[in-house]
């Protein structure tokens with residue numbers, strides 16, 4: 288496909304996403320109906336679509352148009368990249384059709400990138416600027432600029448299967464280039480060949496797992512002693528419990544309010560060479576107390592919006608408030624299962640204080656037998672996703 292045809296495909300897919308379809312689904316549907324597209328084409332189109340979704344607000348402003356559409360976003364994105372959109376929207380061959388009179392007039396009247404208001408230039412909903420500034424301070428601008436770009440891909444080396452050098456060599460032999468990340472001892476950043484990861488032997492045999500480096504760093508910061516009994520209370524697919532189990536020997540338990548979310552956990556644990564027992568909510572009291580209860584709670588995911596940019600635009604204050612209530616409830620439930628002297632760990636992939644330090648302050652005000660022992664905050668400027676960890680010790 289020509290570069291113009293790829294942009295035409297992105298326009299088509301973006302229109303479906305703007306009409307309410309999930310980006311992944313729209314990309315897959317398009318690829319199924321477009322067998323002529325090779326893997327490089329699909330990767331380039333995917334990049335266009337995700338760039339446009341991350342930079343939806345600035346791209347629309349740079350197009351000069353009022354209503355978002357695939358064409359408007361791609362016109363704005365091209366302008367942002369310093370390309371004259373009329374050279375791509377040429378109507379020739381498989382290129383998208385010429386700019387209409389209205390599109391050309393809007394483009395001529397559109398502001399320059401330098402003239403965009405802060406929230407528009409940084410691609411943020413207005414209401415999130417103040418809380419993010421409060422949290423990030425002097426890093427606000429650089430961190431939000433980082434969030435406008437594609438996130439790096441990280442692997443976690445499974446210490447139960449091999450060390451970092453083994454993993455780098457095995458991956459390199461399969462055409463996947465990596466470099467060590469400074470964020471976590473077991474983290475590798477993928478620099479080439481990411482599309483091959485899931486079919487590689489290193490992945491299929493459990494030597495490496497896909498996991499963001501900040502998540503890995505948070506798990507590495509947990510004080511884990513060999514022989515401990517630990518419950519991952521919001522286990523989902525098991526990313527955290529598998530990372531903990533790879534670090535030290537212990538008895539590992541996993542729970543999720545929606546047990547279907549743990550469906551893949553047995554296969555992942557087997558691949559990783561660790562044992563994790565799944566528990567229903569009713570079975571937890573029979574196994575409690577635990578030395579460690581981890582609550583990797585549902586959150587806005589504001590630290591991961593590079594990967595899930597649609598979520599940035601759909602979040603509303605009411606949804607954030609509802610999440611805060613759930614976060615408080617989960618902490619209040621989970622503390623029941625921590626032994627005296629044990630640890631309650633709280634994690635989010637959010638940058639917002641209202642989901643992080645404020646929840647911990649609310650918890651400590653309510654449960655006087657816990658003290659804050661450790662707190663870590665990660666921003667995209669550290670290299671991985673935005674992430675938060677608090678460890679609370681029960682007296």
Ligand SMILES: C[S@@+](CC[C@H](N)C(=O)[O-])C[C@H]1O[C@@H](n2cnc3c(N)ncnc32)[C@H](O)[C@@H]1O
Nearest residue numbers: 521522523524525526527543544545583584585
């Ligand atoms: C951020 S995800 C967990 C991700 C997972 N720990 C991982 O590393 O792959 C949050 C999980 O909390 C679960 N959840 C929501 N409400 C819950 C509750 N009241 N008790 C336990 N789990 C809950 C959700 O079903 C979801 O799977």
